Amino acid sequence: MTMPRTPQRIALAQALEQTPQFRSAQQLHAHLLQEGHEVSLATVYRHLNALAEAGALETRNLSGGETRYRQCRSSGTHHHLVCRDCGETTDVADTSVEQWVQRVGDRHHFTDIRYALELSGLCAGCQHAPTG
Missing domain, CATH: 1.10.10.10 (Winged helix-like DNA-binding domain superfamily/Winged helix DNA-binding domain)
Structure with a gap:
């Protein structure tokens, strides 16, 4: 549509x-x-x-x-590193995760594996923000 x-x-x-x-x-x-x-x-x-x-x-x-x-800022496979406080999001491209997923799928005879990976932490601004 x-x-x-x-x-x-x-x-x-x-x-x-x-x-x-x-x-x-x-x-x-x-x-x-x-x-x-x-x-x-x-x-x-x-x-x-x-x-x-x-x-x-x-x-x-x-x-x-x-x-x-x-809107996605990166093309290709990537993951996100997200600040738990302010929501700042950084795209992270790292093929080691995809390689691990492929090895696990191969080992267990699976194909077309889908997954979601999101890492969270505190961005530099929130690390130094005053608490209160």
Whole structure:
């Protein structure tokens, strides 16, 4: 299904291009409203889900059930290192994980193995941020 290029969809695509961080539908909706775009939260969800299903967006599912979205900044296989405090996300390309997955699959006679790997920690800014 091809979705029309409406002003709302164009504005959402621009908002996604402007941030390297994963953002929730609510955050993106608030940003669009602040920028003067008339768009409903339901429209934002619908477009985000369509873009994610088409492979145009990466998604993260947080422990509370919220999904966050962003455009991928790297091509090819990569993983994410995510700050637990601020959400800063760094793409990490390392073939050793893929090699290990392939060896495990071969050893157990599996093919077409899919997996998700996300590392979390504290970014340099949050390590030095005052607590309070």
